[in-house]
Amino acid sequence: MTEKQHHCYKATIRSKNTKPKLLLRKVPFCRGFRYRLNHPRLPGHPDLVLRKYRTVIFVNGCFWHGYENCKYFRLPKTNIDFWQKKIERNKERDKKEQCQLAAMGWHGITIWECQLKPKIRMQTLESLAYTLNHIYLEDRKVKTYEIPESVNNLMAAEPKPSYGKTKHP
Structure with a gap:
């Protein structure tokens, strides 16, 4: 493959409506x-x-975001420096975006393209449904607060009771 062919091939790769993304959309909607x-x-x-x-x-x-636990992730044999830097930048950007979302109160889930391969697809989607239900229940759980016994249980507006002799004017 010439450099021009390789460039044309990489230019055809989309970021929206890819096969893994279309696969992921169907199951949650059906549920x-x-x-x-x-x-x-x-x-x-x-x-x-x-x-x-x-x-x-x-x-x-897996390739674009550098998922090293995947057998499908492999750096190209040419222009290695460029690809390593690009993938590292993608990883750093992903971390930064996850932190921003967490600071805004959002839960972030990452599903890797290899997790949507036919052998483990259903397991991944079951796990996703379980996680979403767990998040929903945890976020809506009634929170109870207990005051430790060591803390004085007086309200801020109550005067401290005085016992014993009191002076009257």
């Missing part, structure tokens, strides 16, 4: 999870935004 696509005001333009769950889902390509 009643409603979402928006590529919300422009959230950091990173998440692939799926589930407002009810305050959760965003990113579907990342």
